[in-house]
Amino acid sequence: DAKTTQPPSMDCAEGRAANLPCNHSTISGNEYVYWYRQIHSQGPQYIIHGLKNNETNEMASLIITEDRKSSTLILPHATLRDTAVYYCIALSGTYKYIFGTGTRLKVLA
Amino acid sequence: GAVVSQHPSRVICKSGTSVKIECRSLDFQATTMFWYRQFPKQSLMLMATSNEGSKATYEQGVEKDKFLINHASLTLSTLTVTSAHPEDSSFYICSASGESNSPLHFGNGTRLTVT
Numbered sequence: 001d002a003k004t005t006q007p008p009s010m011d012c013a014e015g016r017a018a019n020l021p022c023n024h025s026t027i028s029g030n031e032y033v034y035w036y037r038q039i040h041s042q043g044p045q046y047i048i049h050g051l052k053n054n055e056t057n058e059m060a061s062l063i064i065t066e067d068r069k070s071s072t073l074i075l076p077h078a079t080l081r082d083t084a085v086y087y088c089i090a091l092s093g094t095y096k097y098i099f100g101t102g103t104r105l106k107v108l109a
Numbered sequence: 110g111a112v113v114s115q116h117p118s119r120v121i122c123k124s125g126t127s128v129k130i131e132c133r134s135l136d137f138q139a140t141t142m143f144w145y146r147q148f149p150k151q152s153l154m155l156m157a158t159s160n161e162g163s164k165a166t167y168e169q170g171v172e173k174d175k176f177l178i179n180h181a182s183l184t185l186s187t188l189t190v191t192s193a194h195p196e197d198s199s200f201y202i203c204s205a206s207g208e209s210n211s212p213l214h215f216g217n218g219t220r221l222t223v224t
Contacts, residue, residue: 036215
Protein backbone atom coordinates (compact mmCIF):
# COMPACT_ATOMS: atom_id res chain seq x y z
CA ASP A 1 0.00 0.00 0.00
CA ALA A 2 1.20 3.47 -0.90
CA LYS A 3 2.74 5.71 1.76
CA THR A 4 0.91 8.99 2.28
CA THR A 5 2.28 12.32 3.48
CA GLN A 6 0.19 15.06 5.05
CA PRO A 7 1.05 18.38 6.71
CA PRO A 8 0.99 17.97 10.50
CA SER A 9 -1.40 20.83 11.18
CA MET A 10 -3.59 23.49 9.57
CA ASP A 11 -5.87 26.26 10.72
CA CYS A 12 -9.03 27.38 8.97
CA ALA A 13 -11.48 30.16 9.72
CA GLU A 14 -15.02 29.08 10.48
CA GLY A 15 -17.25 29.30 7.41
CA ARG A 16 -14.35 29.11 4.98
CA ALA A 17 -13.31 26.13 2.92
CA ALA A 18 -10.72 23.84 4.45
CA ASN A 19 -8.41 22.27 1.87
CA LEU A 20 -6.40 19.37 3.23
CA PRO A 21 -3.67 17.99 0.95
CA CYS A 22 -2.28 14.49 0.80
CA ASN A 23 0.67 13.23 -1.17
CA HIS A 24 0.63 9.59 -2.34
CA SER A 25 3.24 9.62 -5.07
CA THR A 26 3.78 5.84 -5.04
CA ILE A 27 0.12 4.96 -5.41
CA SER A 28 -0.62 2.10 -7.77
CA GLY A 29 -3.40 1.86 -10.30
CA ASN A 30 -5.84 -0.13 -8.21
CA GLU A 31 -5.33 1.69 -4.92
CA TYR A 32 -8.12 3.87 -3.65
CA VAL A 33 -7.64 7.01 -1.59
CA TYR A 34 -9.67 7.06 1.63
CA TRP A 35 -10.18 9.94 4.02
CA TYR A 36 -11.13 9.63 7.65
CA ARG A 37 -11.20 12.00 10.55
CA GLN A 38 -10.88 11.46 14.26
CA ILE A 39 -12.44 13.79 16.74
CA HIS A 40 -10.84 13.65 20.17
CA SER A 41 -11.49 10.39 22.04
CA GLN A 42 -13.65 8.88 19.31
CA GLY A 43 -13.08 6.27 16.64
CA PRO A 44 -12.19 7.40 13.11
CA GLN A 45 -15.13 8.52 11.00
CA TYR A 46 -15.27 7.73 7.29
CA ILE A 47 -15.52 10.82 5.10
CA ILE A 48 -15.04 9.91 1.45
CA HIS A 49 -13.00 7.79 -0.92
CA GLY A 50 -12.12 7.70 -4.62
CA LEU A 51 -10.03 5.99 -7.25
CA LYS A 52 -9.39 8.56 -9.98
CA ASN A 53 -12.49 10.68 -10.45
CA ASN A 54 -13.33 13.55 -8.18
CA GLU A 55 -15.98 12.65 -5.63
CA THR A 56 -18.46 14.64 -3.58
CA ASN A 57 -20.81 13.68 -0.79
CA GLU A 58 -22.70 15.48 1.93
CA MET A 59 -19.58 15.85 4.04
CA ALA A 60 -16.82 16.79 1.62
CA SER A 61 -15.30 16.77 -1.84
CA LEU A 62 -12.26 14.79 -2.91
CA ILE A 63 -10.09 16.09 -5.72
CA ILE A 64 -7.55 13.62 -7.12
CA THR A 65 -4.89 14.88 -9.51
CA GLU A 66 -4.79 13.37 -12.96
CA ASP A 67 -1.55 11.50 -12.22
CA ARG A 68 -3.10 10.35 -8.92
CA LYS A 69 0.00 11.28 -6.97
CA SER A 70 -1.85 13.64 -4.69
CA SER A 71 -5.33 14.53 -3.55
CA THR A 72 -7.13 17.25 -1.64
CA LEU A 73 -10.01 16.88 0.75
CA ILE A 74 -12.26 19.93 0.73
CA LEU A 75 -14.65 20.80 3.54
CA PRO A 76 -16.63 23.55 1.81
CA HIS A 77 -17.80 25.51 4.86
CA ALA A 78 -15.80 24.49 7.90
CA THR A 79 -17.46 24.63 11.31
CA LEU A 80 -15.98 24.34 14.78
CA ARG A 81 -17.18 20.72 14.86
CA ASP A 82 -14.83 19.93 11.97
CA THR A 83 -11.84 20.39 14.27
CA ALA A 84 -10.22 16.95 14.18
CA VAL A 85 -7.27 14.94 12.92
CA TYR A 86 -7.73 14.03 9.25
CA TYR A 87 -6.15 10.91 7.83
CA CYS A 88 -5.52 10.07 4.19
CA ILE A 89 -4.96 6.38 3.40
CA ALA A 90 -4.17 4.72 0.07
CA LEU A 91 -4.75 1.02 -0.33
CA SER A 92 -6.59 -1.68 -2.19
CA GLY A 93 -8.26 -4.89 -1.31
CA THR A 94 -6.82 -5.88 2.02
CA TYR A 95 -8.45 -3.30 4.30
CA LYS A 96 -5.27 -3.35 6.33
CA TYR A 97 -5.38 0.37 6.96
CA ILE A 98 -2.11 1.83 8.10
CA PHE A 99 -2.60 5.26 9.61
CA GLY A 100 0.03 7.95 9.24
CA THR A 101 0.22 10.96 11.52
CA GLY A 102 -2.57 12.84 9.73
CA THR A 103 -3.32 16.57 9.68
CA ARG A 104 -4.60 18.24 12.82
CA LEU A 105 -7.16 20.75 11.55
CA LYS A 106 -8.21 23.51 13.88
CA VAL A 107 -11.22 25.56 12.84
CA LEU A 108 -11.07 29.02 14.37
CA ALA A 109 -14.10 31.07 15.39
CA GLY B 110 -24.95 3.10 6.95
CA ALA B 111 -22.70 0.46 8.48
CA VAL B 112 -22.45 0.67 12.26
CA VAL B 113 -19.76 -0.83 14.44
CA SER B 114 -20.47 -0.91 18.14
CA GLN B 115 -17.76 -1.27 20.75
CA HIS B 116 -18.27 -2.04 24.43
CA PRO B 117 -17.39 -0.91 27.00
CA SER B 118 -16.47 2.67 26.14
CA ARG B 119 -14.37 3.00 29.29
CA VAL B 120 -12.95 0.50 31.73
CA ILE B 121 -10.70 0.79 34.74
CA CYS B 122 -9.10 -2.35 36.06
CA LYS B 123 -6.41 -3.35 38.52
CA SER B 124 -3.02 -4.61 37.51
CA GLY B 125 -2.99 -8.35 36.90
CA THR B 126 -6.64 -8.67 35.93
CA SER B 127 -8.02 -9.34 32.44
CA VAL B 128 -10.36 -7.15 30.47
CA LYS B 129 -12.57 -8.12 27.54
CA ILE B 130 -13.60 -5.62 24.86
CA GLU B 131 -16.39 -6.44 22.42
CA CYS B 132 -16.74 -5.25 18.84
CA ARG B 133 -19.99 -5.83 17.00
CA SER B 134 -21.08 -5.10 13.45
CA LEU B 135 -24.72 -4.14 13.93
CA ASP B 136 -26.20 -4.16 10.44
CA PHE B 137 -23.79 -6.18 8.36
CA GLN B 138 -21.68 -9.31 8.53
CA ALA B 139 -17.96 -8.93 8.88
CA THR B 140 -15.66 -11.83 8.12
CA THR B 141 -12.71 -9.65 9.04
CA MET B 142 -12.32 -7.13 11.84
CA PHE B 143 -9.29 -5.14 12.87
CA TRP B 144 -8.01 -4.06 16.28
CA TYR B 145 -6.02 -0.88 16.80
CA ARG B 146 -4.36 0.75 19.77
CA GLN B 147 -3.78 4.46 20.16
CA PHE B 148 -1.60 6.17 22.75
CA PRO B 149 -2.12 9.87 23.60
CA LYS B 150 -1.17 12.26 20.79
CA GLN B 151 -0.19 9.36 18.52
CA SER B 152 -1.77 7.78 15.49
CA LEU B 153 -3.65 4.48 15.44
CA MET B 154 -1.44 1.40 15.42
CA LEU B 155 -2.78 -1.80 13.92
CA MET B 156 -2.50 -4.65 16.43
CA ALA B 157 -4.17 -7.57 14.71
CA THR B 158 -6.54 -8.79 12.05
CA SER B 159 -9.41 -10.87 13.37
CA ASN B 160 -10.79 -13.52 11.03
CA GLU B 161 -14.12 -15.24 11.64
CA GLY B 162 -13.62 -18.89 12.40
CA SER B 163 -9.84 -18.84 12.37
CA LYS B 164 -6.88 -17.52 14.31
CA ALA B 165 -6.11 -13.84 14.36
CA THR B 166 -3.08 -12.46 12.59
CA TYR B 167 -0.93 -10.25 14.82
CA GLU B 168 1.33 -7.41 13.77
CA GLN B 169 4.99 -7.56 14.60
CA GLY B 170 5.66 -6.76 18.23
CA VAL B 171 2.14 -7.52 19.45
CA GLU B 172 2.03 -10.42 21.92
CA LYS B 173 -0.69 -12.84 20.92
CA ASP B 174 -0.81 -14.43 24.37
CA LYS B 175 -1.40 -11.08 25.98
CA PHE B 176 -3.99 -9.78 23.53
CA LEU B 177 -6.37 -12.66 22.91
CA ILE B 178 -8.70 -12.23 19.97
CA ASN B 179 -11.77 -14.32 19.33
CA HIS B 180 -13.98 -13.86 16.26
CA ALA B 181 -16.63 -16.49 16.88
CA SER B 182 -19.36 -15.11 14.66
CA LEU B 183 -19.79 -12.85 11.63
CA THR B 184 -20.87 -9.97 13.85
CA LEU B 185 -18.69 -10.23 16.94
CA SER B 186 -14.99 -10.04 17.69
CA THR B 187 -13.54 -9.76 21.18
CA LEU B 188 -10.18 -8.57 22.41
CA THR B 189 -9.08 -9.72 25.85
CA VAL B 190 -6.18 -7.94 27.48
CA THR B 191 -4.77 -10.56 29.85
CA SER B 192 -2.83 -9.80 33.01
CA ALA B 193 -3.13 -6.10 32.33
CA HIS B 194 -0.38 -3.72 33.41
CA PRO B 195 -0.37 0.08 33.58
CA GLU B 196 1.55 0.25 30.28
CA ASP B 197 -1.45 -1.43 28.59
CA SER B 198 -3.51 1.66 29.38
CA SER B 199 -4.54 2.96 25.99
CA PHE B 200 -7.41 3.64 23.61
CA TYR B 201 -8.43 0.43 21.80
CA ILE B 202 -10.45 0.71 18.59
CA CYS B 203 -11.96 -1.94 16.35
CA SER B 204 -13.09 -1.73 12.75
CA ALA B 205 -14.96 -3.86 10.24
CA SER B 206 -16.15 -3.84 6.66
CA GLY B 207 -19.08 -5.56 5.03
CA GLU B 208 -18.36 -5.67 1.34
CA SER B 209 -15.34 -5.75 -0.89
CA ASN B 210 -13.98 -2.25 -1.63
CA SER B 211 -16.38 -0.60 0.78
CA PRO B 212 -14.78 1.55 3.48
CA LEU B 213 -13.89 0.29 6.92
CA HIS B 214 -16.13 1.49 9.71
CA PHE B 215 -14.78 2.03 13.17
CA GLY B 216 -16.15 1.60 16.65
CA ASN B 217 -16.03 4.48 19.09
CA GLY B 218 -13.15 3.00 21.00
CA THR B 219 -12.56 1.72 24.51
CA ARG B 220 -10.42 3.68 26.92
CA LEU B 221 -8.63 1.22 29.17
CA THR B 222 -6.98 2.44 32.36
CA VAL B 223 -4.96 -0.05 34.39
CA THR B 224 -4.20 1.03 37.94
